[in-house]
Amino acid sequence: MKIVVLVKQVPDSGAERNLRSDDSTVDRDSANNVINEMDEYAIEEALKLREAHGGEVTILTMGPERAAESIRKALSMGPDKAVHVLDDALHGSCALATSKVLAAALKTLEPDLVIAGAESTDARGQVLPHMLAERLGAAALTGARKLTVDGATLTIERQTEEGYEVVTASTPAVVSVWDTINEPRYPSFKGIMEAKKKPVQTLSLGDLGIDAGEVGFGGASTAVVEHARRPPRQGGTRVNDDGEGGVKLVEFLVSEKFV
Amino acid sequence: MAEVLVLVKPSQGKVTKSTLEALTIARGLGEPAAVVVGEPGLASSITDKLGEYGAAKVYVAESDEFGDYLVTPQVAVLEKLVRDGEPAAVLIPSTQEGKEVAGRLAVRLGNGVLTDVVSLDTDGIATQVVFAGSTIVKSKVSRGIPLVTIRPSSVTPTPAPTTPSVEPVAVALGEADRLARVKERVTEAKGARPELTEASIVVSGGRGVGSADNFKLVEELADLLGAAVGASRAATDSGFYPHQFQVGQTGKTVSPQLYVALGISGAIQHRAGMQTSKTIVAVNKDNEAPIFELADFGVVGDLFKVVPQAAEEIRKHKA
Numbered sequence: 001m002k003i004v005v006l007v008k009q010v011p012d013s014g015a016e017r018n019l020r021s022d023d024s025t026v027d028r029d030s031a032n033n034v035i036n037e038m039d040e041y042a043i044e045e046a047l048k049l050r051e052a053h054g055g056e057v058t059i060l061t062m063g064p065e066r067a068a069e070s071i072r073k074a075l076s077m078g079p080d081k082a083v084h085v086l087d088d089a090l091h092g093s094c095a096l097a098t099s100k101v102l103a104a105a106l107k108t109l110e111p112d113l114v115i116a117g118a119e120s121t122d123a124r125g126q127v128l129p130h131m132l133a134e135r136l137g138a139a140a141l142t143g144a145r146k147l148t149v150d151g152a153t154l155t156i157e158r159q160t161e162e163g164y165e166v167v168t169a170s171t172p173a174v175v176s177v178w179d180t181i182n183e184p185r186y187p188s189f190k191g192i193m194e195a196k197k198k199p200v201q202t203l204s205l206g207d208l209g210i211d212a213g214e215v216g217f218g219g220a221s222t223a224v225v226e227h228a229r230r231p232p233r234q235g236g237t238r239v240n241d242d243g244e245g246g247v248k249l250v251e252f253l254v255s256e257k258f259v
Numbered sequence: 260m261a262e263v264l265v266l267v268k269p270s271q272g273k274v275t276k277s278t279l280e281a282l283t284i285a286r287g288l289g290e291p292a293a294v295v296v297g298e299p300g301l302a303s304s305i306t307d308k309l310g311e312y313g314a315a316k317v318y319v320a321e322s323d324e325f326g327d328y329l330v331t332p333q334v335a336v337l338e339k340l341v342r343d344g345e346p347a348a349v350l351i352p353s354t355q356e357g358k359e360v361a362g363r364l365a366v367r368l369g370n371g372v373l374t375d376v377v378s379l380d381t382d383g384i385a386t387q388v389v390f391a392g393s394t395i396v397k398s399k400v401s402r403g404i405p406l407v408t409i410r411p412s413s414v415t416p417t418p419a420p421t422t423p424s425v426e427p428v429a430v431a432l433g434e435a436d437r438l439a440r441v442k443e444r445v446t447e448a449k450g451a452r453p454e455l456t457e458a459s460i461v462v463s464g465g466r467g468v469g470s471a472d473n474f475k476l477v478e479e480l481a482d483l484l485g486a487a488v489g490a491s492r493a494a495t496d497s498g499f500y501p502h503q504f505q506v507g508q509t510g511k512t513v514s515p516q517l518y519v520a521l522g523i524s525g526a527i528q529h530r531a532g533m534q535t536s537k538t539i540v541a542v543n544k545d546n547e548a549p550i551f552e553l554a555d556f557g558v559v560g561d562l563f564k565v566v567p568q569a570a571e572e573i574r575k576h577k578a
Contacts (some may be wrong), residue, residue, distance in 0.1 A: 013391065013527070015527070017394075018390070018394070096371060123374075124375065125358060126374070130330060130362045130363040131363065134366040140330065140438070155442070159502075161354075162446050163445040165329070165441055167439050167440065167442065169440065173438075173439070220401065221372075222400050223401045225399055226396075226397050230392060233534070235552045235557070236556055237557070238557040239559070241558055241560025241561065241565055245558040246567070247569075248558065249540065249558050250576065252540065256538060
């Protein structure tokens with residue numbers, strides 16, 4: 001089975017993140033840039049499938065030059081190779097244009113299965129897997145907490161507000177996963193050493209036959225008008241529990257008309 | 260007045276609060292037209308409710324087959340309505356499926372899409388709160404019409420009663436819409452508590468709650484307040500509470516009137532999911548816990564003493 005895992009480099013969600021003042025894109029210079037957490041679960045799921053069914057796992061990333069660090073880190077977990085879509089003209093691309101570029105790259109790879117994290121911690125849009133499925137004419141099995149593969153038949157469980165849904169499709173398919181699906185492995189020392197020698201192919205927009213005007217700020221279908229830091233919340237009253245903490249808490253709730 | 264399409268998110272034959280919120284926002288842009296996509300009989304049970312919140316028209320697309328598929332029936336119906344009419348905007352509740360509908364529709368129409376929008380101006384400028392509640396962004400769709408998903412609890416739904424006209428929409432699914440099939444829908448008992456993202460009060464427990472058994476304490480306080488129960492990632496990862504109740508960066512984003520954090524330190528990851536709550540109350544034994552920087556009222560103390568006492572006080576008040 002040929003599996004491609006989408007990996008996005010994002011600013012660490014555990015630290016302060018900013019938008020750039022000049023062009024309103026994510027400020028990557030001031031951030032600690034890491035693999036999007038949910039993508040690690042996608043990589044783990046792909047590796048488990050390779051272990052069970054054989055085949056090949058390829059990492060696909062679109063991003064600036066520094067995203068190469070995240071690609072090596074992803075490879076150190078065990079995938080076979082990677083493709084990095086790298087082109088200065090991509091800076092400022094919207095979700096729609098990003099899906100166009102990734103779909104073009106996926107067409108060159110002809111995977112049976114594409115696995116992605118259900119969302120990225122920076123944009124949190126959850127739109128990309130369905131955008132790709134639409135462009136590729138592939139089935140979309142998204143938001144999986146469990147994935148089973150039986151030959152060419154894929155089945156997922158998807159959490160809903162009311163319970164869960166069991167959804168099934170045949171390959172080719174785009175699957176997206178939440179962090180409930182598995183526990184990602186840590187790269188071994190051997191894995192880290194091997195990752196340095198694994199092939200990483202770089203593709204430009206020209207290689208994909210996409211005009212620079214269709215992506216970046218010029219081709220964007222959305223635009224940021226303005227952005228600002230939200231004033232931080234101010235802490236209010238704090239009391240030490242002197243045996244009456246619960247009473248005081250309820251007094252506050254009563255004063256605010258919650259009780 | 261131009262029509263504003265609002266995709267109805269039904270849940271077990273009822274209209275969700277998030278749909279009523281989207282209708283409320285839609286009224287600021289034009290004349291709301293609710294779009295109902297589902298199995299036969301769905302629309303007739305909810306049309307009155309949609310009218311009560313200002314839907315001047317209800318488009319009804321019903322088919323036995325629609326229940327077998329996720330996302331694609333809604334996309335097919337909205338695509339037809341956008342192409343045939345000239346709606347001023349398309350608003351979709353920002354659930355997982357809602358965002359997916361918006362994304363797929365964006366590709367079909369070559370139209371920009373914005374997710375998790377908290378307000379929408381008459382000129383189509385959308386406001387989003389990003390990066391764990393730290394940054395406010397105003398954006399617009401620059402290609403096509405505003406196609407946005409509306410984050411739950413962004414506005415208070417207000418009635419604007421009208422009697423909607425009902426218009427059937429006939430849409431046939433293509434092969435590409437039928438690639439993934441729903442085999443089974445399993446409903447899990449969730450009791451009488453309100454849905455987490457729609458609740459006006461949320462009581463959450465964290466690592467400090469200590470065990471799955473101790474979460475009964477969190478549930479007890481929640482039930483006394485008529486609240487939904489949430490949990491921090493530390494609590495769900497430790498198996499104290501089911502994962503679908505996680506509030507935070509990798510879980511749900513909530514924005515209730517009151518958020519009560521019990522035994523939650525308040526790491527950035529958790530704050531990402533609750534920072535925009537109107538009032539925040541915290542109980543934590545660690546005076547240095549970052550949750551106190553956000554809390555309007557904080558009790559530094561042992562939650563196993565403070566919470567039972569608070570529960571008792573609320574009972575007295577109710578009596």
